[in-house]
Amino acid sequence: SQQGEEDPQALSIQEGENATMNCSYKTSINNLQWYRQNSGRGLVHLILIRSNEREKHSGRLRVTLDTSKKSSSLLITASRAADTASYFCATAYMDTGRRALTFGSGTRLQVQP
Amino acid sequence: DTAVSQTPKYLVTQMGNDKSIKCEQNLGHDTMYWYKQDSKKFLKIMFSYNNKELIINETVPNRFSPKSPDKAHLNLHINSLELGDSAVYFCASSQDRTGYGYTFGSGTRLTVV
Numbered sequence: 001s002q003q004g005e006e007d008p009q010a011l012s013i014q015e016g017e018n019a020t021m022n023c024s025y026k027t028s029i030n031n032l033q034w035y036r037q038n039s040g041r042g043l044v045h046l047i048l049i050r051s052n053e054r055e056k057h058s059g060r061l062r063v064t065l066d067t068s069k070k071s072s073s074l075l076i077t078a079s080r081a082a083d084t085a086s087y088f089c090a091t092a093y094m095d096t097g098r099r100a101l102t103f104g105s106g107t108r109l110q111v112q113p
Numbered sequence: 114d115t116a117v118s119q120t121p122k123y124l125v126t127q128m129g130n131d132k133s134i135k136c137e138q139n140l141g142h143d144t145m146y147w148y149k150q151d152s153k154k155f156l157k158i159m160f161s162y163n164n165k166e167l168i169i170n171e172t173v174p175n176r177f178s179p180k181s182p183d184k185a186h187l188n189l190h191i192n193s194l195e196l197g198d199s200a201v202y203f204c205a206s207s208q209d210r211t212g213y214g215y216t217f218g219s220g221t222r223l224t225v226v
Contacts, residue, residue, distance in 0.1 A: 033214065042117070042203055042217030043156075086154060092212045100146060100169050101212055103156035 005104045006089055012110040019076040021107040023089030024069075030092050032065055033101065034074050037086045046074075046087075081113045116140050119204050119218035126194055127226055133190045134221045136204030144168075144210045145187040147179060150201040150220070162187055163210045194225045 007022045023032070031050045035043040049056045049065045049072065056063045062075040076083055086108045090101040117138045126132050138145065146169075147159040161169035162181040176192045187204060204218040 030211075031213070035215075035217075037154075040220075042219045043205075043215070045214045045216070048214060088156070090215075100158040100161050101215060102158070103148075105153055105155040108154075 006087070006107040008107060009105070010108045010110070012112065013079060014112050015079060015081055017079055019079050019083070019109055019111070021074045021087050021109070023072045023074070023104060025072075025089075025091045026070065027091075029067075032063075032072050033090045033092070034061075034063060034072075035088045035090060035103075037088065037106065039085070043088060076109075079109075079111045081111050083109060084111045085109060116216050117204055117206055117218040119202075119221050121221060122219065123222050123224075125224045125226065128194055128196060130194050131190070131192045132194060132223070133188055134202055134204075134223075136187045136189070136218055138185055138204075138206040138216070140206060140208075140216060141185075142206035142208050142216070143184055144207045144212075145181065145184070146205045146207075146215070147187065147189050148203045148205060150203060152200070156203070160187075160189075161210075168210065191223075194223075196225050199223055199225045 005024050033048045034046045037043045047058045047063050049063050060077045065072045086106040088103050088106045090103045119136050144163045146161045148156045150156050159173050160179040164184050165181045178190045181187045201220045201222050203220045205215040207215045
């Protein structure tokens with residue numbers, strides 16, 4: 001079954017506003033990653049947070065991880081029209097020997113200029 | 114230079130045909146993957162190879178056969194194409210099988226008519 005699920009499925013905001021996307025997952029993880037997908041393109045890796053980390057920053061991105069709630073959030077501050085894309089969380093878990101990222105179905109973010 | 118390149122970008126074919134999608138990475142990564150993205154944007158792992166060895170083979174019809182002639186190439190051959198095979202197929206690579214950050218190709222949009 002699907003490991004990661006993003007919420008909301010779609011989000012529309014004005015340029016300059018902050019965008020927050022959430023991800024929930026089901027099993028223990030080694031790390032959680034966020035990816036961006038522009039329309040008609042492949043996914044681009046944004047940021048990785050390990051299971052023993054609670055928060056991580058990269059430029060205008062802030063990721064939090066709460067392993068007790070099995071959830072993560074991605075915050076994009078001061079959004080720009082160019083941030084318009086789908087955002088996916090992906091989890092990596094090794095307890096079953098599985099060695100591939102499991103993705104959710106993404107949040108479609110629209111930033112209005 | 115393109116890091117992970119897939120060909121073709123678009124593929125339209127009739128039911129029952131056999132087709133192949135090729136993928137090449139110039140990153141020196143050991144591990145490569147095939148993912149299928151459906152119309153709802155959900156990404157599902159199909160296969161993974163590590164140094165030419167098949168390490169993940171999900172529940173995929175045996176009409177799908179991956180081949181990795183060397184660690185820089187991972188091809189996907191599909192026999193007897195069906196309407197339900199229509200999707201976008203993504204190739205990805207990672208440095209090793211721990212999966213810390215994937216690099217994706219731009220995808221192959223397969224349409225079966």
